[in-house]
Structures are given as structure tokens and as C-alpha cells.
Amino acid sequence: MFQKVKRGMKRLYALPKKMQLLAFMLLSGSVAMAQNSAGDxxxxxxxxxSVAEEIAKYVPIMVKLCYAIAGVVAIVGAISVYIAMNNEEQDVKKKMMMVVGACIFLIAAAKALPLFFGIAA
Structure with missing residues (x-):
């Protein structure tokens, strides 16, 4: 074990002075931050x-944003599926399922978000 420490110290002394100073500052600061004598x-x-209260203020906005994104995904997906159907592509069913799944996920996320933060909607 001492051999590893000895090799590490040799490598440290081989570094330029600025790098040595940076390494010392980083290592000494982490030790000082680890000591907490306050207890309070x-x-x-x-x-x-206070952070929990601030997050609670943004939850209704995020719910509305999820609904808006779900609406945009539904409209763009419907147009994409319509174009795919007119072009007689083979993966139309797959596209429909992906759009419906994305919309269901966004709506479920909007419903679950207030429950996750413990806010009655």
C-alpha cells in the first residue's frame, strides 16, 4: 500500500507547480467540506x-404543457398517418400505434405529475 502512495507522490511532484497547486486545492477543499460540526x-x-413549495407552483403549468404537447403530437401524427395512407405505405398501422401511444403517455404523465408531487389537482 505504501508503494502505491509513494508512486502517487512521485507522480504528483513530477507535475508542474500550477498543477500541484490545483491538486492541493481540490483535495483540501473536499476534506474541509466533509466535516460538518453544526448538527443543526x-x-x-x-x-x-421552500423548494417543494416553489415546485408545487409549477405543476399546473407543466400539466397544461403536457396536454398541449399531446395535442400537437396528435395533430402532427394524424397528418403523418393520413399522408402515409394516401401513399399506400406498409407501416401505417405502426405509425398509428406510435402516435396513439405517445398521446396516451403524455396524458398519463399529465395525470400522474400532480400525484407524484403530492398535489391535489
Whole structure:
């Protein structure tokens, strides 16, 4: 084990001075951040609750956005399927299933989003 440390130190001393300084700063900062002697976590709890409140404000907007995207996907998909049917392509059924699946997914995501964040819609 000491041989590995010794080789690592030799490689570190072989680096230019700026690289040595950068490595020292990175390593010493991580050790200092790992030590927490406060023991009081109320600041973190307050921050998490305020973030949760801010996210709750955006959930209705995201639900409406999911519905809007589902509508656009349905319109563009219907046009694509219509063109494929007129051109007598072979994978029309596959295209229809993909469009319907995408719309169902977006609508289900819009319904599940408030439930995921615990918000009554």
C-alpha cells in the first residue's frame, strides 16, 4: 500500500507547480467540506420545504404543457398517418400505434405529475 502512495507522490511532484497547486486545492477543499460540526439541520429542512413549495407552483403549468404537447403530437401524427395512407405505405398501422401511444403517455404523465408531487389537482 505504501508503494502505491509513494508512486502517487512521485507522480504528483513530477507535475508542474500550477498543477500541484490545483491538486492541493481540490483535495483540501473536499476534506474541509466533509466535516460538518453544526448538527443543526433546520436550514436544510427549511430550504427543502421552500423548494417543494416553489415546485408545487409549477405543476399546473407543466400539466397544461403536457396536454398541449399531446395535442400537437396528435395533430402532427394524424397528418403523418393520413399522408402515409394516401401513399399506400406498409407501416401505417405502426405509425398509428406510435402516435396513439405517445398521446396516451403524455396524458398519463399529465395525470400522474400532480400525484407524484403530492398535489391535489
Amino acid at each position: 439541520y433546520s436550514a436544510g429542512t427549511n430550504a427543502l420545504s
